[in-house]
Amino acid sequence: MMLTVFLQQTLNGVILGCIYALIALGLSLIFGILETANFAHGEFYMIGAFIGFFSTSLLGIPFFISILVAMVGMGLFSTVIERIAFRPIVGKPLINSMLLSFGLSTALANLALFLFKADPRKIESGLNGIHFDIMGIFMTGERLAILVLCVMLACLLSWFIQYTKTGKSMRAIAQDRIAAELAGINVRRIYSITFAISGALAAAAGTMVGAMFFVQPDMGLTVTLKSFVIIILGGIGQIKGVIFAAILIGLVESLGGGFISYAYKDAYPFILMILLFIIKPEGLAGGGK
């Protein structure tokens, strides 16, 4: 019985961790390439979830295409945000980008609260009818699909960064912005693309969470903080490290919530982080900045 609960929570933790990975990867890209801490990232995720919600409920678009709609919508929106708010402060001290993005986060979250009110909404994926039951471990078709989709998106992202020309430019800028500029890379274009990718990944994650749990205007801030913990643990700019750390956080939250105390589940990532700082200050994957 205990074992079943354990396995169930582990599975939930892995799924949660995969979603966290999508969010944290986007944040890590912005962090690595623009050297900007984006505290409004959780709001990108929240707005993405709302786009997904309205796309399924108002327009009746199927769940998977809605994820795509949310990704495209949020990709465009985040390039606009980058252009208006973040570009003027690129290269300025860190505290500026932190405060600016925090202001952005407050504005977006409260605007969403004003427009959509606080009631939780659920995205209907239409996949809850299908479910599997293996040795008492319960798995819906929806969760399986989300798991597969997360893995696909993460693979697509690492392929993109590793092999395409744009991806290579992104890595070049992350290493040395001035050298990259001298080599003829259009840095501004890459900034826009980075924000678009980051927003799109957050929107995909938001829509998935909206299907599994709820969509709410205040869902962003905790997720932003957790994503920061993930990229600190995983090492900034390290895709594998980030994914690993995300799954670890997902597991800690899920198992801690199941076995220790659910009320304190938001505190576990912090405790884990403090412990890791004491034991292994260089991050899980080592290196990083």
Add this chain to the structure above:
Amino acid sequence: MNKAIKIGIISAVAAILLVLPHLFTMDYYLHIFVMSEIYAVLALSLALIVGFSGQVSMGHAAFYGIGAYVSALLSTKMGLPFWVNFWISGAAAGLISYIIGKLVLRLRGHVLAITTAFFCVLVNVIMVNWIPVTNGPMGIAGIPRPTPIDLFGYRLVFETRMHYYYLGLLFVAIVAWFFYRITTSRMGDNLIGVRENEELAKSLGIDTMRNKIFAFSVGGALAGLAGSFYAHYILFISPVTFTIGESINILVMVIFGGMSTLLGPIFGAILLTILPEFLRMAGALRLVIYGVSLVCFIIWLPQGVWGSIKNWWINKKSSESVE
């Protein structure tokens, strides 16, 4: 000449501050004044950490909250008077910030900011969930006012906002003096050294870690004192006051005024306590406007109001002298 002018300005400001509550006697104004005083202490205490030692902390509201809760619990559960609680809560917040500082201050930049932010979340989660002690989201009510004190046969009572205003004024004055003494001492120079170039400071034989921990613990302790004052002024505390949003709010006050000065944080605290009051008529959109103005402020005045005015002045002078 300079000294005479300085003394003149200081006594003029002091005179204005002393008669101010008699000009604006409405409770509403007095409340804003008292809150400005509390925020001035918080902003000064954070300026010691951010402006002088250069370590960005996003968890200041946690120490503020710890001070408030310690004080509230001591007075409601053990019946101790404000005058005792005040010091105990400062010491408690200082001790906790010493321990946290020791753990996290070897981190730098973003990582430190995020870690302290998460510390704030942790403290808030504990306030909400440790119901037997903190009474959870319901908060602690019925905190007593400071007991009257006898001073040279003169009885000082703390009943109205006017009394709190004068007590707060004394509090701010002492903290400001303390801040001035620290920042103009050798310690202050060391802290600036740490901020400007930690490696260089280290190579000159400054124990940078000890200096950073010192600034962090003193800042935490002062925030704890402010928390205690807040608890015994509002007489009710709940976790919603001590969120990460409040930490950011204090940080913005410090930046808004210009961080490495004495007057900057005080100026920022007063302005950012008064300005949002004008937004009350915007109702639900209040925080949207606040967020957007923060964005605009960072884009246009990244050095703070004080610093920007100073820069503008210096530029103007230098261009005049060129002509």
